[in-house]
Structures are given as structure tokens and as C-alpha cells.
Amino acid sequence: AGWFLRDEPTSHEFGRLREFRDRVYSADTTHTVYLNLFPSYGDPAVRNDFLGAESYEDYADKFVKEVGLPQISYDFYPVIEDVKENYVRPYFYENLEVIRRVARRHGMPFWAFVMSTEHGPYPLPSGAHLRYEAFSALAYGAQCIQYFTYWTPIDPHFNYRNAPISKDGRRTHVYYLAKELNREIQNLAPVFLGVEAAGVWHTGSLPQGTTQLQTLPAPFTRVEADGQGVLVSHLVNGKRQYLMVVNRDIDNAQNVTIEHSRTVKRIMPDGTERKEKANGARTMPLAPGDYLLYRFE
Numbered sequence: 001a002g003w004f005l006r007d008e009p010t011s012h013e014f015g016r017l018r019e020f021r022d023r024v025y026s027a028d029t030t031h032t033v034y035l036n037l038f039p040s041y042g043d044p045a046v047r048n049d050f051l052g053a054e055s056y057e058d059y060a061d062k063f064v065k066e067v068g069l070p071q072i073s074y075d076f077y078p079v080i081e082d083v084k085e086n087y088v089r090p091y092f093y094e095n096l097e098v099i100r101r102v103a104r105r106h107g108m109p110f111w112a113f114v115m116s117t118e119h120g121p122y123p124l125p126s127g128a129h130l131r132y133e134a135f136s137a138l139a140y141g142a143q144c145i146q147y148f149t150y151w152t153p154i155d156p157h158f159n160y161r162n163a164p165i166s167k168d169g170r171r172t173h174v175y176y177l178a179k180e181l182n183r184e185i186q187n188l189a190p191v192f193l194g195v196e197a198a199g200v201w202h203t204g205s206l207p208q209g210t211t212q213l214q215t216l217p218a219p220f221t222r223v224e225a226d227g228q229g230v231l232v233s234h235l236v237n238g239k240r241q242y243l244m245v246v247n248r249d250i251d252n253a254q255n256v257t258i259e260h261s262r263t264v265k266r267i268m269p270d271g272t273e274r275k276e277k278a279n280g281a282r283t284m285p286l287a288p289g290d291y292l293l294y295r296f297e
Contacts, residue, residue, distance in 0.1 A: 001031065001032070002031045002032035002033060002034050003024045003028070003031060003032070003033045003034065004034050004035065005017050005020050005021065005024075005033065005034065005035040006035055007035065007036050008036060008037065008038045008075075009035065009037070009038075010038070010050065010051050010052045011051055011052040011053045011059050011062045011063070011066075012052045014062060014063060014066040014067050015066065017035065017067050018066055018067050018068065021033050021067060021068065021069065032070055032071075033069055033070070034069065034071070034073065035067070035069065035073070036073045036074060036075055036113075037059070037060060037063060037072065037073065037074040037075075038051060038059070038074070038075075039074060039075055039076035039077075039095055040056040040076070040091055040094060040095045040098065041056075041091075056095070056098055057098045057101065057102060060072060060074070060098060060099060060102040061102055061105075064102060064106045064108065070108070070109075071108060071109050071110065071111055071143070071144070072099060072102060072103050072108060072109070072110040072111070073110070073111040073112075073113075073144075073146070074095070074099055074110070074111075074112070074113075075112075075113040075146075075148060076089075076092060076095045076096075076112075076113065077113070077115040077122055077133075077148070078092035078115075078132075078133065079115065079122065079123060079125070079129045079132075079133070079250060080121045080122065080123075081121055081122065081123035082121070086123055086129075086250065086251070088248075088250060090207065090208045091208050091209065092136075092207070093136070093202070093207040093208070093209060093210050093231070094207070094208045094209025094210065096112075096136065096137065096140045097140075097200070097209050097210060098209075099112075099140075100140045100141055100197060100200070103141070104141075104196070109142075109143035109144070110141070110142055110143065111142060111143060111144035111145075111146060112133075112134075112137035112140075112142040112144070112145060112146070113133075113145075113146045113147070113148050114130055114133040114134050114137075114145060114146070114147050114148070114178075115129070115133065115148055116130065116147040116148060116149065116150075116163060116164055116174055116178060117148060117149050117152060117153070117160050117161070117162065117163040117174075118160070118161050118162040118163075119158040119159055119160040119161065120158050120159075124162050124174075125162075125174055125177070126177075126250075127177045127180075127181075127289075128250050128251075128287070128288040128289040128290075129250060129289065130177055130178065130181050130289075131181060131288075131289035131290060131291075132246075132247075132248075132250050132288065132289030133289075134181060134185065135244075135246050135289065135290075135291045136231060136246055136248075138185070138192050138244075139197065139200065139231055139233035139235070139244045139246050139291070140197050140200055140233065141195055141196055141197035141235070142192075143192075143193070143194075145182075145185060147164070147178060149163050150163065150164055150165055151163060151164075151165045152165060152166050152167045154167060162174055164178050184269050184270075187269060187270050187271035188267065188269075188271055188293070190237075190271070191235070191237065191240075191242055191267060191293065191295075192235075192237075193237075194237055194238070195235045195236065195237040195242075196235070196236050196237070197233050197234070197235055198234045198235065198236045199217070199233070199234040200231065200232070200233045200234075201213035201214070201231075201232045201233075202229055202230070202231055202232070202248070203223065203224065203225055203229040203230050203232065204225060204227065204228050204229020204230070204248075205228050205229055206229075207248070213232050216232070216234075216243070217234045217241065217243065217296075218261070219260045219261040219262045219264065219278070219296060220243055220258070220259070220260045220261075220264075220294075220296070221259045221260060221261055222257060222258065222259035222281060223243075223245060223256070223257070223258055223259075224256070224257045225247075225254040225255065225256045225257070225286075226254055226255045227247075227249050227252055227253075227254035227255075228248060228249050228252075228254070229248055230245050230246060230247055230248055230254065230256060230286070231244075231245070231246040231248055232244070232245055233245075233246075240295060241295070241296055241297070242267070242293060242294060242295050242296070243264075243293075243294045243296065244291055244292070244293050244294075245258070245286070245291060245292040245293075246289075246290075246291045247286045247287065247288055247289060247290050247291070249288055249289075250288050250289055251288055252288060253285050253286060253287050253288060254285070254286050255283050255284070255285055255286070256283065256284055256285075256286045256292065257281050257282070257283045258281070258282055258283075258284070258292065258294075259280065259281040259282070260276075260278050260294075260296070261278050262278050263275055263276065263277045263278060264276055264278075264294045264295065264296040265294065265295045265296070266292070266293065266294050266295075267293040267294065267295055273295065276294070
């Protein structure tokens, strides 16, 4: 498939990795060359000193300029287990915001990860966790969804378990959750492949580093939720425009109210379209990590 340079380098290593890239390209220009960046961290002083950059955005920007690969890939695993309760790291969307900005600035795609293996502070992934991570990234314009990991690693330090493929080579229930998710994403490939997130906003309690929803693209006039809030994204793919709404709550459904001034088409999980006429506000339950997707003129 391609050549893997390394995982999670600091910016101090970018020069050497550029030389590595050049050696690969001198032998093979057909296959892709890949590496994966660190995520952002909550404490700016720690992350900036560690990453060797003035900010996380500077770190990602340096990677693009100094290494020069076809895509930006990074990992961020938001769902953490603490005393048997799961919570989402508060800077998950901030990381997406930064990577989206850098990718748009340089006109290149970005790839994101989904945590699919229980280990350390990371809980056994549920279908809601996988969907929350994947569809949040897609709403920000991600062009590839990756999984950490496919096969359960054998590492006594982290006690990896319940990856899609177990240590003895058997398919776990996570395999079937990922398979179902992948099929759904492929059904929606005409929407997401080549798309640009022209605008991304949030309602309710505002996640760190994000923008409050104020004005929707016409013909939409209202998007509200009765819980902690939703992600709202205006996606543009050529001449086609979409509005995507993602439930940010990994535990609870939210009732989402949508209103639009003329007929739009709702895109279903199998990729089919259904006309929805402008007949006042419509309220629908949205499961944890789930989404609503509309195409409009």
C-alpha cells in the first residue's frame, strides 16, 4: 500500500524524515508515503516544549512544510474511562479544528483515527464510541478513517485487548461494529470523498476551541438540541451542498429540532435520499454519536 516513515514524531525529527522521504521517492514514486502525527495536549506549555513548536498548529504546519507528504494524518482518542465511567477529553474538537485549518490552508487532505482497542485508560469501544469519533471527523472533512488497531497488539505494558481481531486471530464483536460502520461510510462516499467542510459550529455547551452556531446556510433556519449540544457542519463537494448534524453525547440521545424554508433531501445511512418538505420545525431523536445528513440546493 505504501511506505511508513514512523509514528508520532516531534518537529525536531522532521528534517531527518524529509531525507527518509526523499530516499523512498528516489526508489518508488508510485506508492504513498505515510506518517502519523501526535495529537494536541491539554497543557500548552507541556505540548509546545515536547513537540518542539510554538503551538500545536505550528507543529502541524511545520510537518506540512518540512516533510511534504500527500496527507496529514494524526491520532486523537477522546473517550477515556475513569472509575468505570466514560468521558470525552475536552480538547477533542479543538484538535479537529486545528488540523482542519492547516489542511485547508495547504490544500491537502487529512486523515483521522478511531480507537478500536481496549487498553490503558481507553475503554472497550462501543458502537456509539466508534460512530462518534468517525462521524465527528467526517463532519470536519476527514478523507480517511483509520483504526487503532486492527489486530490486538501483544504488549504487557498496555494490556491490549478486544481489538477487531483478538490475539489468537478470532473476530471480536468490535470487528462487526467496525465492519458495519465501514459499510455505512462507504454508502456515503459520494458525500464525503473530496468534500470540504466550509463551516463547522457547535450548539449547547461549547467544546474547547470551537465556534458557537449563529447563522446557518440557507435554506436551514434552525438547529437545536435538548441535551449537551450537537456539531453542525456545512459540507461542500463540487456543486453539491450538505448539512450534517452529529450528536456530541456518547451516552445519551438528544432530541434535535431542524427547520428549513424549502424542500431538502435527507440522506439515509444506506446512501438513498428522501425528500423533506418545509412544513415547520421537525424534532427527531438522535442516538449517541449518531448524525443527520441533508443535501440542499
